[in-house]
Amino acid sequence: MSLENGLELRLLSALEAMEARREGLELAEDGLERALCSNACLLARALEEAGGHTPVFSDGRAVLAGLTAEEIGALAGRWSRFSRENDPGLDLPGEELERVKGELREDPGERLRWRVLRQFGVLPTEGRARAMRDRDYLWCLANGLLDREEELERLCPSCRARALEGCCPACGQSLPEEETGNPTFDLERFEALKEGKGLD
Structure with a gap:
C-alpha cells in the first residue's frame, strides 16, 4: 500500500504479526501502553521505503522514538484496513475463492x-x-x-x-x-x- 510520503505498508505473515505482538508486550510497562507498543512494533515490520523494501525503523522502540502516538495510531489503522481488504483469510465464501482462483488462472x-x-x-x-x-x-x-x-x-x-x-x-x-x-x-x-x- 503506497503512502503519500514515499513510503509504503506491506502485509505481514502470521509469524511477523506474532513477533510484533510479543515485542510489543516486552516494551509495554502496563496495560495502557500495550496497544501503542503493539502498533509500533507492527509498523516497524510493515512500514518500508517505496520500491526498495527497506524498513524505515529497526524495531518498535525506534518507531516510538520517531513518530507521535497519533501518527502511530493513524498508520496502524490504515494498515489494518489494508490488511482486511487485501488478505481474504481462510474463511472467505466459496464464490470469492472461485473468483480468486479464476484471476490467478488467467494471470x-x-x-x-x-x-x-x-x-x-x-x-x-x-x-x-x-x-x-x-x-x-x-x-x-x-x-x-x-x-x-x-x-x-x-x-x-x-x-x-x-x-x-x-x-x-x-x-x-x-x-x-x-x-x-x-x-x-x-x-x-x-x-x-x-x-x-x-x-x-
Whole structure:
C-alpha cells in the first residue's frame, strides 16, 4: 500500500504479526501502553521505503522514538484496513475463492512466480521473495528450462520421446496432446521477456 510520503505498508505473515505482538508486550510497562507498543512494533515490520523494501525503523522502540502516538495510531489503522481488504483469510465464501482462483488462472505471471517460489520453498512474504523482480523470476524459469533440456539430451531417442509425452501423474497413461499444454501460457509474452522487454 503506497503512502503519500514515499513510503509504503506491506502485509505481514502470521509469524511477523506474532513477533510484533510479543515485542510489543516486552516494551509495554502496563496495560495502557500495550496497544501503542503493539502498533509500533507492527509498523516497524510493515512500514518500508517505496520500491526498495527497506524498513524505515529497526524495531518498535525506534518507531516510538520517531513518530507521535497519533501518527502511530493513524498508520496502524490504515494498515489494518489494508490488511482486511487485501488478505481474504481462510474463511472467505466459496464464490470469492472461485473468483480468486479464476484471476490467478488467467494471470500467467502470478502462476510463474508461484511455481518459482514453490520450487525453492520460499513464501511470498519473505524478504528474499519481495526483493525479486520479473527479471529474477525469468532467470529462474530459463535455468529450469535449461536443466530440463540438458536432462533430455542425456537420454536415448526412445526414452527422450517417452519423457516428452504428456502422462497422467496418477496412473502414468499418456494424455491426449490437447490436454498436455498450459492454456494460460502466453508465448508472446514469454518471447518478449526472453528479449529483455517489459522487465523492471
